[in-house]
Amino acid sequence: MTTGEMWTQLSSGITGLMLAWVMFEQYFPYQLRGYLQKYSQKLMSYVYPYIQITFHEFTSERLKRSEAFSAIQTYIGSNSTKTAKRLKAEVVRNNHPLVLTMDDYEEVTDVFNGVKVWWASSKTVPKTQPNSFHPVAEERRQYRLTFHKRDREVITEKYIEHVLKEGKAIAVKNRQRKLFTNNSSENWYGWKSTKWSHVLFEHPATFDSLAMETKMKEGIKKDLTRFSKGKDYYAKIGKAWKRGYLLYGPPGTGKSTMISAMANFLDYDIYDLELTTVKDNSELRKLLIETTGKSIIVIEDIDCSLDLTGQRKKTKEKDGDDDDDDDKSDKEKDPISKKKSEAEKENKNRSKVTLSGLLNFIDGIWSACGGERIIVFTTNYVDRLDPALIRTGRMDKHIELSYCCFEAFQVLAKNYLELKSHELFGKIEELLGETKMSPADVAESLMPKSDEEDEEDCLKRLIKALETTKEEARKKAEEAALKAEKAGEESGETPSQVVQENGEKSAKEVKENGEKSAKEVKENGVIAEG
Ligand SMILES: Nc1ncnc2c1ncn2[C@@H]1O[C@H](COP(=O)(O)OP(=O)(O)OP(=O)(O)O)[C@@H](O)[C@H]1O
Numbered sequence: 001m002t003t004g005e006m007w008t009q010l011s012s013g014i015t016g017l018m019l020a021w022v023m024f025e026q027y028f029p030y031q032l033r034g035y036l037q038k039y040s041q042k043l044m045s046y047v048y049p050y051i052q053i054t055f056h057e058f059t060s061e062r063l064k065r066s067e068a069f070s071a072i073q074t075y076i077g078s079n080s081t082k083t084a085k086r087l088k089a090e091v092v093r094n095n096h097p098l099v100l101t102m103d104d105y106e107e108v109t110d111v112f113n114g115v116k117v118w119w120a121s122s123k124t125v126p127k128t129q130p131n132s133f134h135p136v137a138e139e140r141r142q143y144r145l146t147f148h149k150r151d152r153e154v155i156t157e158k159y160i161e162h163v164l165k166e167g168k169a170i171a172v173k174n175r176q177r178k179l180f181t182n183n184s185s186e187n188w189y190g191w192k193s194t195k196w197s198h199v200l201f202e203h204p205a206t207f208d209s210l211a212m213e214t215k216m217k218e219g220i221k222k223d224l225t226r227f228s229k230g231k232d233y234y235a236k237i238g239k240a241w242k243r244g245y246l247l248y249g250p251p252g253t254g255k256s257t258m259i260s261a262m263a264n265f266l267d268y269d270i271y272d273l274e275l276t277t278v279k280d281n282s283e284l285r286k287l288l289i290e291t292t293g294k295s296i297i298v299i300e301d302i303d304c305s306l307d308l309t310g311q312r313k314k315t316k317e318k319d320g321d322d323d324d325d326d327d328k329s330d331k332e333k334d335p336i337s338k339k340k341s342e343a344e345k346e347n348k349n350r351s352k353v354t355l356s357g358l359l360n361f362i363d364g365i366w367s368a369c370g371g372e373r374i375i376v377f378t379t380n381y382v383d384r385l386d387p388a389l390i391r392t393g394r395m396d397k398h399i400e401l402s403y404c405c406f407e408a409f410q411v412l413a414k415n416y417l418e419l420k421s422h423e424l425f426g427k428i429e430e431l432l433g434e435t436k437m438s439p440a441d442v443a444e445s446l447m448p449k450s451d452e453e454d455e456e457d458c459l460k461r462l463i464k465a466l467e468t469t470k471e472e473a474r475k476k477a478e479e480a481a482l483k484a485e486k487a488g489e490e491s492g493e494t495p496s497q498v499v500q501e502n503g504e505k506s507a508k509e510v511k512e513n514g515e516k517s518a519k520e521v522k523e524n525g526v527i528a529e530g
């Protein structure tokens with residue numbers, strides 16, 4: 001047979017097949033197709049000696065990405081780079097080569113205990129109407145494992161377990177920590193939609209660079225270490241492997257910095273949850289399910305995020321003659337209150353996440369899904385939070401980050417100026433004892449502003465700043481006392497009585513109240529520590 005004849009025969013054969021397929025599609029009764037498929041598969045199983053197992057990317061209503069799928073992806077990725085011809089570059093990391101994985105519709109082989117298996121990747125894109133207004137459905141990927149039926153036992157009992165274990169181990173080894181933030185639910189659909197977006201987490205903060213009392217720092221480090229090693233302990237006491245921290249204190253005292261230090265200390269990811277974009281409790285739940293283990297879930301400025309300071313409080317304030325109006329002038333001056341009221345206004349109509357929804361998120365039934373998570377709340381005003389949110393046992397540990405003390409200053413001086421001691425330290429210690437300055441402000445003064453500045457210039461700048469702050473505080477206190485005296489004269493009472501009756505009016509009283517409640521919480525925290 002010549003080559004020309006062979007081609008003619010081949011093309012007529014293909015045409016015949018296509019014709020048969022068209023006839024089948026058009027005329028074969030639809031009802032009988034199911035039977036045909038069933039019996040042809042049965043027939044195939046007699047002739048075809050291979051078994052296939054499919055691992056889908058999403059299981060159970062697509063709530064969560066399958067862990068098995070991720071592990072398999074990593075396993076095949078690391079083994080396939082030498083054999084597969086089409087690879088996908090996933091992440092480019094600093095100082096690391098490309099991370100490559102097998103591309104879609106590619107097949108690789110693997111050998112385990114002398115048994116050969118085939119892995120193939122594929123994807124299905126759900127059909128959508130061409131002119132539909134619905135968002136495009138997300139493609140679903142899957143891996144198909146094929147092996148001979150005589151190897152069934154080895155594969156199902158040993159090989160798959162080996163793949164999952166290896167995959168997870170490789171993932172841990174290659175892991176680059178991430179900082180996640182939640183997407184608005186309007187973007188939860190469509191191509192490659194995800195609930196969380198991430199960037200690589202590269203914050204350099206560590207506990208060594210964190211300025212705070214050494215004893216407190218060591219306590220927190222011990223607590224974190226105990227938690228991260230406590231898998232069996234939590235299982236024994238029947239508690240979800242979670243721990244809640246409440247970080248509170250004035251602005252610039254290192255709450256956010258401490259979260260980064262915690263993540264670096266434990267080698268955890270951070271999920272920065274922006275509550276204001278979460279529409280309701282069910283969205284909150286979905287977000288929680290999508291978080292992975294070894295992570296810190298952070299809700300910053302919890303008092304501003306939502307009206308979680310309690311509907312209860314609000315109703316109370318409505319009936320009573322609470323000091324809402326009196327607060328107004330203070331609020332106008334206070335940037336945090338301003339921040340809060342703006343956020344409140346903005347979110348009034350948008351977010352329906354409730355206190356109970358959030359509590360369920362922290363320690364309800366839903367909190368049990370997936371372990372090894374730390375939940376951190378931060379706030380500037382701990383006394384504004386609903387008691388239910390901070391009661392003993394709910395937030396396991398309450399940490400107060402306060403104004404800069406001398407010990408904290410020493411850490412900053414060592415970090416910023418590489419100074420362990422200096423003749424000006426004595427003066428600074430004295431001033432820090434009399435003034436309230438946040439570590440952020442102290443750090444700012446200590447930072448050299450030009451190459452010409454030396455350590456002494458920086459220390460002198462700090463002394464000047466401390467003296468100014470001290471003077472301002474003195475003037476404020478004087479003004480408050482004067483005001484109280486005036487009000488007392490008008491009503492015929494002594495100034496101290498006026499101050500007492502007006503409650504939180506004077507700056508001094510505000511401070512004292514704050515400190516008192518902070519102390520209470522601290523005490524609770526100490527009890528709660530377990
Ligand atoms: N305790 C600290 N140790 C070291 N640096 C600090 C500390 N506190 C603040 N800083 C410095 O000040 C900056 C601001 O601190 P940070 O953002 O952590 O404050 P915060 O308590 O989260 O404030 P806010 O309440 O406004 O969110 C940081 O970039 C850090 O460099």
Ligand SMILES: [Mg+2]
Binds near residue numbers: 255256257300378
């Ligand atoms: Mg902060």
